[in-house]
Structure formats: C-alpha cells, structure tokens
Amino acid sequence: TGTRTNAGPAGGTAAEPSGRLGPLTSLVIDRILVSDDVAASKFGTDSPIDDPVREAQVLEQVRQQADATGVNSDAAVAFFQDQITASKEVQRGLFARWTAHPEEAPTTRPDLGQIRTRLDRLTTSLLAELKNTAHLRAQPVACTVQLTLADVTGAALERLDTLHRQALRTATDSVCHPTETP
Numbered sequence: 249t250g251t252r253t254n255a256g257p258a259g260g261t262a263a264e265p266s267g268r269l270g271p272l273t274s275l276v277i278d279r280i281l282v283s284d285d286v287a288a289s290k291f292g293t294d295s296p297i298d299d300p301v302r303e304a305q306v307l308e309q310v311r312q313q314a315d316a317t318g319v320n321s322d323a324a325v326a327f328f329q330d331q332i333t334a335s336k337e338v339q340r341g342l343f344a345r346w347t348a349h350p351e352e353a354p355t356t357r358p359d360l361g362q363i364r365t366r367l368d369r370l371t372t373s374l375l376a377e378l379k380n381t382a383h384l385r386a387q388p389v390a391c392t393v394q395l396t397l398a399d400v401t402g403a404a405l406e407r408l409d410t411l412h413r414q415a416l417r418t419a420t421d422s423v424c425h426p427t428e429t430p
C-alpha cells in the first residue's frame with residue numbers, strides 16, 4: 249500500500265525509522281512504495297518497466313539539483329541509480345506476483361505522469377536529506393550502524409514484505425559509501 253501517515257522528515261508525530269538516518273530512510277521507503285503505483289500504472293499496458301529515456305531525465309535532474317543543493321553530484325547520481333534499480337526490482341516482483349495470481353492484480357490503473365510528478369518531488373526531498381546526512385555518511389562505521397537501525401525499524405514500521413525489504417537494501421546500498429568526503 250502506498251498510504252503513509254508519516255508527515256515526512258519535519259513531522260514528528262507519526263512513526264519514523266530510528267536514528268540519524270531515519271528521515272532519509274523514510275523517504276527511500278516512500279519512493280519504494282511509489283513503485284507499487286508505477287507497477288500498477290504499467291501492468292497490462294505497453295509501457296515497459298525499463299524506460300531509459302525517463303531514467304536519463306531523472307539522473308539529469310539529480311545532477312543539476314545536487315550541485316544547487318551542495319551535495320556531491322557523483323555520489324547523488326550513484327544513490328539515485330540505486331533508487332531506480334530498487335524501483336524496477338519492485339515492479340518486476342509485482343508483475344510476477346500479479347501474473348501468477350491475477351486476483352491480486354490492481355483493478356484501477358493510476359496515471360504514470362502524475363506518479364512521476366510525485367517522484368520528482370521526492371527527488372528534491374531525498375537530495376535535501378543527502379545534504380543533511382553528508383557528515384555522518386562520511387563516517388563509514390557510524391553510518392553503517394545508523395543505516396542498519398533505520399532499515400530494520402523502517403521495514404518493521406511499514407510492514408514491508410520480502411520483496412520491498414530487498415528493494416530497501418538495494419536502495420540504501422551506497423548510503424555509507426560516498427564517493428568523497430563532504
């Protein structure tokens with residue numbers, strides 16, 4: 249389900265993954281859950297899971313906004329490449345599930361253009377959190393401890409299934425391996 253009660257990084261009322269990477273992990277999970285809507289928009293249509301033209305647009309937006317945000321642009325692109333890989337893992341997993349169990353397939357088809365607008369907004373929020381966490385992410389041991397805590401609590405709070413937990417691991421793979429110190 250893509251429904252969240254969390255108000256985001258600034259909201260403190262709803263549950264958020266624990267620790268200093270909690271807000272970033274929360275946004276990563278948001279993006280993973282949007283992948284369910286992406287899959288629903290494409291399933292049973294001619295739209296392919298892989299769209300290299302759109303991916304290039306996403307990464308171009310990342311490169312430009314990273315510079316403007318003061319985030320290392322190579323590190324930001326690497327992080328978003330992982331977000332894209334994770335999204336496609338979810339989409340492939342859901343396509344397989346819905347093909348094997350048609351009764352679980354979505355009955356409505358959301359608009360891909362509107363979903364991409366949501367993804368573009370998440371890009372801006374994710375870059376802001378990369379900026380906020382740059383100092384911690386440059387300390388590999390502390391970062392890895394915080395990332396494990398945030399991943400485990402986030403996956404539990406959102407009741408992620410195996411497919412979405414695997415996608416969360418993919419999506420956070422480079423978080424503690426910045427290409428250079430800030």
Ligand SMILES: C=C(O[C@@H]1C=C(C(=O)O)C=C[C@H]1O)C(=O)O
Pocket residue numbers: 286297298299300302303306331332333335336364367
């Ligand atoms: C999410 C989509 O599916 C894939 C994943 C993308 C992403 O994570 O940004 C972009 C293009 C597609 O390869 C999409 O088509 O928008």
